Amino acid sequence: MPVASQFNLILELDEGEKYFLQNTLTGKGAFIEPILARKLIQGYETDSHIPQLSELGSLVKDKETENLRLAMDMNRFRYSVSDAVSLTILTTSSCNLSCHYCYQSVLKELTTGETMRQDVEEKLISHIRDEISHGAKVLSVTWYGGEPLLNLGAILRLSAAFLELCRKNELEYSADVVTNATILNEELIKRLCDDCSVSSFQVTLESGRERHNLVRKTKRGSPTYHRLLDVTRLIVDRSGLDLRINVDATTREDDVSEVLEDLEAVGILKSNMVSVYLGRILYFLGIDGAQDSRQLAES
Ligand code: SF4
Numbered sequence: 449m450p451v452a453s454q455f456n457l458i459l460e461l462d463e464g465e466k467y468f469l470q471n472t473l474t475g476k477g478a479f480i481e482p483i484l485a486r487k488l489i490q491g492y493e494t495d496s497h498i499p500q501l502s503e504l505g506s507l508v509k510d511k512e513t514e515n516l517r518l519a520m521d522m523n524r525f526r527y528s529v530s531d532a533v534s535l536t537i538l539t540t541s542s543c544n545l546s547c548h549y550c551y552q553s554v555l556k557e558l559t560t561g562e563t564m565r566q567d568v569e570e571k572l573i574s575h576i577r578d579e580i581s582h583g584a585k586v587l588s589v590t591w592y593g594g595e596p597l598l599n600l601g602a603i604l605r606l607s608a609a610f611l612e613l614c615r616k617n618e619l620e621y622s623a624d625v626v627t628n629a630t631i632l633n634e635e636l637i638k639r640l641c642d643d644c645s646v647s648s649f650q651v652t653l654e655s656g657r658e659r660h661n662l663v664r665k666t667k668r669g670s671p672t673y674h675r676l677l678d679v680t681r682l683i684v685d686r687s688g689l690d691l692r693i694n695v696d697a698t699t700r701e702d703d704v705s706e707v708l709e710d711l712e713a714v715g716i717l718k719s720n721m722v723s724v725y726l727g728r729i730l731y732f733l734g735i736d737g738a739q740d741s742r743q744l745a746e747s
Pocket of ligand 1: 545546547549551595628
């Protein structure tokens with residue numbers, strides 16, 4: 449008899465009028481009917497197959513099968529990496545936004561806006577050659593920054609070199625990008641997917657339209673929220689999307705609800721290419737975590 453997954457996270461919104469369900473094992477989430485949410489909270493057991501819940505991984509055959517899946521996922525992660533090389537490549541430490549909690553404002557040595565030099569690119573390629581000669585079979589790359597797309601040239605050059613090495617030596621290759629998405633457009637997404645084998649983008653929204661525009665504004669002060677909503681739609685037409693919603697102790701349920709509703713309105717939540725999750729903001733020493741709320745209250 450199907451049972452509720454142990455990994456369901458259910459967010460009650462609008463005083464029980466709406467519920468958002470996230471399964472932390474599959475990473476999938478969606479709005480669900482209140483009646484279903486309440487049943488899941490009570491530890492649902494049912495004879496019937498409910499496609500929406502099964503697709504989310506929120507209703508499972510039984511707990512033993514689910515535990516087995518978790519063990520298999522963990523073992524795959526733990527043991528299958530011996531011939532896999534995983535690199536996170538910081539193409540630049542500069543960024544076109546100025547989020548006040550960014551590590552860049554604390555770790556001054558990383559705020560110089562430095563861009564990867566050509567000799568570093570060459571060393572990276574040489575490092576991959578070494579790994580291949582030592583038996584690597586899989587190469588995965590995460591493009592990271594600052595805003596990594598500000599140094600698109602490095603991504604294009606290194607991707608071409610990595611893909612060529614992988615083709616010649618029969619390695620599997622995959623890549624993803626952690627980006628603020630503000631300079632992405634249809635053409636650039638296509639280029640990254642087609643020429644650089646990027647299969648996933650990680651994009652962050654703040655909890656609430658106003659807070660997002662307050663925190664994730666450009667250095668000239670322009671808001672980015674609605675632009676990002678449009679870009680997320682373009683991304684899911686071609687690629688996977690990990691959508692992180694930033695939260696902290698001052699986040700209100702209504703703020704999260706607002707973002708989820710906007711994502712639903714642009715059709716993002718229906719796509720099985722999307723994983724939406726809440727991510728806690730980590731404040732570095734000296735950064736004021738309540739700054740956004742005070743500014744919002746004053747505005
Ligand atoms: S978008 Fe990312 S890198 Fe840029 S300022 Fe914000 S947190 Fe820092």
